Amino acid sequence: MILDTDFHSHVSRSSAQRMAQAAQEQGLRVLGLSEHVFQMNEAHPLLEHMGVEGPLLSFDTYIDAVRNAAEQQQLDVRLGLEVDFIPEKNEAIQSFLKGKPWDFLIGSVHEIDGVLFEHNHELNKTTGEARWLRYYQLLRAAVTSGYFDVISHPVRMRSANPYLPATLDAELEQLAAEATQHNVALEVNGYDTLTYPSVVRRLVKACALHHTPISVGSDAHIPARIAQAHQQTETLLRNAHINTVRIWKQRVPEEYTF
Ligand SMILES: [Zn+2]
Numbered sequence: 121m122i123l124d125t126d127f128h129s130h131v132s133r134s135s136a137q138r139m140a141q142a143a144q145e146q147g148l149r150v151l152g153l154s155e156h157v158f159q160m161n162e163a164h165p166l167l168e169h170m171g172v173e174g175p176l177l178s179f180d181t182y183i184d185a186v187r188n189a190a191e192q193q194q195l196d197v198r199l200g201l202e203v204d205f206i207p208e209k210n211e212a213i214q215s216f217l218k219g220k221p222w223d224f225l226i227g228s229v230h231e232i233d234g235v236l237f238e239h240n241h242e243l244n245k246t247t248g249e250a251r252w253l254r255y256y257q258l259l260r261a262a263v264t265s266g267y268f269d270v271i272s273h274p275v276r277m278r279s280a281n282p283y284l285p286a287t288l289d290a291e292l293e294q295l296a297a298e299a300t301q302h303n304v305a306l307e308v309n310g311y312d313t314l315t316y317p318s319v320v321r322r323l324v325k326a327c328a329l330h331h332t333p334i335s336v337g338s339d340a341h342i343p344a345r346i347a348q349a350h351q352q353t354e355t356l357l358r359n360a361h362i363n364t365v366r367i368w369k370q371r372v373p374e375e376y377t378f
């Protein structure tokens with residue numbers, strides 16, 4: 121079998137329908153849609169600083185669009201959300217999510233103490249290394265928060281911070297160990313895999329060592345990017361002797377071997 125699921129994808133730049141159609145054309149068996157919480161009307165005022173990636177949706181409109189896409193494409197589409205983890209805002213963010221029929225919730229750290237780290241390049245060795253360490257503190261807090269099924273792109277810091285700390289492998293191992301302990305998956309992210317594969321390889325190695333559940337997601341924002349790195353991801357996982365991927369339905373984990 122091959123990797124035939126994608127559990128991180130966005131709809132705001134196209135639509136749930138077009139993403140599901142592309143997934144079907146790619147031969148995927150299950151598609152997990154996971155729009156950003158900051159793209160939701162109700163939550164946007166709290167997260168205005170994140171910017172927008174397309175027209176805002178209400179939670180109900182989004183949920184309906186995902187259901188309709190599944191029906192029209194006759195595809196197994198799961199309802200997810202990519203949720204920002206920001207310590208001082210978590211309670212307010214989470215209050216919007218209660219009582220909704222999520223299949224999976226992705227926890228994401230995009231912001232570190234007020235800084236959107238993917239857009240900030242003014243770093244040197246000292247501040248860069250310190251930011252990596254703070255990043256892993258926040259990722260571990262996201263793992264242990266109990267809010268999420270999976271933590272996304274746990275090496276995304278590399279996108280704008282080349283100052284890898286000497287202790288990176290130890291940080292990854294600690295994260296992987298805590299994820300296993302809390303039954304939370306770590307994501308092998310398509311964008312990361314295509315952009316800095318050597319760092320993703322270190323993440324995968326830590327997950328293999330600690331038997332951490334793995335989620336695979338492209339992070340596609342347009343239909344053409346669905347499953348964008350699945351071939352490279354499959355190689356990375358096989359080389360680390362990982363052959364199981366975790367997915368979810370109604371927040372209950374399922375696993376398949378590939
Ligand atoms: Zn993200």
Ligand SMILES: [Zn+2]
Pocket residue numbers: 128129130202339
């Ligand atoms: Zn994303």
